[in-house]
Amino acid sequence: MAYKITDDCIKCGACAAACPVEAISEGDDKFEIDADKCIDCGSCADGCPVECITEG
Ligand code: SF4
Numbered sequence: 435m436a437y438k439i440t441d442d443c444i445k446c447g448a449c450a451a452a453c454p455v456e457a458i459s460e461g462d463d464k465f466e467i468d469a470d471k472c473i474d475c476g477s478c479a480d481g482c483p484v485e486c487i488t489e490g
Contacts, residue, residue: 435490436472437479439465442486449478449487 436457439449443464450458450465457471458478467478467487479487 436469436474437467437476438488438490439467440486440488442484444484444486446483448481448483452477452481 439458441464445460445464447460447465449467450456450460454475454477455471455473457468457473458465459468460466474489476489479485479489
């Protein structure tokens with residue numbers, strides 16, 4: 435299961451910088467995680483200031 439970003443995202447970009455496989459990109463209202471690229475490492479969730487990244 436890939437990680438997901440909820441609507442609480444403030445678009446700070448911290449997650450995109452933390453992702454080792456560049457699975458995170460900026461969407462219209464929030465950042466988004468490409469489930470096909472995500473390797474479930476959790477690096478993005480650890481660095482999110484508003485804890486809006488959830489597993490599964
Ligand atoms: Fe990238 Fe890891 Fe977050 Fe998946 S869990 S989006 S691989 S940082």
